[in-house]
Amino acid sequence: MKGERVNGVDISAADVIITVGISEGIHMFMVALIDADIEVLLPGPVYAPYVLYARFFGGKPATYEAVKEKWLAIKHDGLRSRISEKTCGIVTTTTRQRLLER
Numbered sequence: 001m002k003g004e005r006v007n008g009v010d011i012s013a014a015d016v017i018i019t020v021g022i023s024e025g026i027h028m029f030m031v032a033l034i035d036a037d038i039e040v041l042l043p044g045p046v047y048a049p050y051v052l053y054a055r056f057f058g059g060k061p062a063t064y065e066a067v068k069e070k071w072l073a074i075k076h077d078g079l080r081s082r083i084s085e086k087t088c089g090i091v092t093t094t095t096r097q098r099l100l101e102r
Helices: 002-007 022-033 048-056 076-082
Strands: 039-044 060-067 073-075 087-090
Touching: 022 048, 022 087, 039 048, 048 060, 060 076
Parallel strands: 039 060, 039 087
Antiparallel strands: 060 073
16 A cells, blocks of 8 residues: 555555545544543644543543744654653644654
């Protein structure tokens, strides 16, 4: 598949969810994975309903910095420092989001 060929990531069709919009996909992710005291990382600034989704399912929303001036790039160190044993997932919200090394 393209994911492995282009990015070196082994992805099968069973690993992919296609939705009409991003909010539906994020909602399904949270329904499936969040339980009491489970943390989900969201890009900050964050779309407010994503925080509400996490709380509704008993999870704890936390944010990581997305740099607006660089197409919502993710700061590597900032993201890594936010991941804990209770983190079940990381939400990214744009196809242009990329990881900044430092």
